[in-house]
Amino acid sequence: MTSSSPAPLFEPIEPPDEGRLSDAIVEHIERQIVEGRLHAGDSLPAERELSRMLAVSRASLREALLRLVSRELLEVRRNAGYRVAPTRAPTLTDPLLRLMQTQPKALADVLELRQGVETLAARLAATRATDKDHDTIAEALEHMEAAQAQHQASEAADWDARLHLAIAEASHNVALVTIMRGLFTVLREHVRRARAAMLVSASGEEDLRQQHRALVAAIRAGDADAAVAAAETHLRYLRQGLGSGQVG
Structure with a gap:
């Protein structure tokens, strides 16, 4: 049984030597979903707060979030931000x-x-x-x-x-x-x-x-x-x- 405290979900992201910052953001959030630390229906922090937690610009964050939406990993709700999308078959x-x-x-x-x-x-x-x-x-x-x-x-x-x-x-x-x-x-x-x-x-x-x-x-x-x-x-x-x- 896991006894240690879980690591924070969102930590500052180091800008990659190659590629775009938004790619690193996508990978970071996607990893939380894949590893089961973010579940279907979980809401992400507001953009302003999430950009602060990740230490990234809101422009790069927004680009990453929209890409995750296009992959159907996230869904956006009117006036309610982003949440992890349910998996359907x-x-x-x-x-x-x-x-x-x-x-x-x-x-x-x-x-x-x-x-x-x-x-x-x-x-x-x-x-x-x-x-x-x-x-x-x-x-x-x-x-x-x-x-x-x-x-x-x-x-x-x-x-x-x-x-x-x-x-x-x-x-x-x-x-x-x-x-x-x-x-x-x-x-x-x-x-x-x-x-x-x-x-x-x-x-x-x-x-x-x-x-x-x-x-x-x-x-x-x-x-x-x-x-x-x-x-x-x-x-x-x-x-x-x-x-x-x-x-x-």
Whole structure:
């Protein structure tokens, strides 16, 4: 588990010997995104403040920011500055969503995908998560449990999916994070259907609560093996419920 304080996100940039200053700014901000220190939806400081932090001119900064927007790494909001853009994969997720509506095998196939991706995410998160990551994971768990206690099924499923995404983001593996962000809509629908299957039993709600708590606790403790075991237990439980034909 990471114990040292994270390095500042934005530090003064040395003008390059060759090339433009804006290139160095682009590389600096892009690196924060690739390394998972800036997440989708995170807002950048205002231009004036960011130029001060990077020790660069606002003209060079603005040129760099617009290039990052053109690459779809940042998005600009009217009167609200820049933020990290979400990663989307609509050409992949739309057919999967349709298949999950009509083909039971698609649900099982998505679960197989989750098995590989989420056990890896759990292992990496246990060894790489920062204090900020732990806070984000804990917040998602808290919201999920609150919605579940109030029988708000849709909101509970949404926060359940966000919890798994937060764990993936804590892996700081850009390929894994990109896959999970791109498949978030599919993940949320799969979670909704899996939860519907689990919650038909009296013990289902408590089982899900304890499984998620065990997963989060293992990650916070920095125990990679326990985190993988908790993820596998949770996914095995979902497989049993989905295989029972009770999904709705």
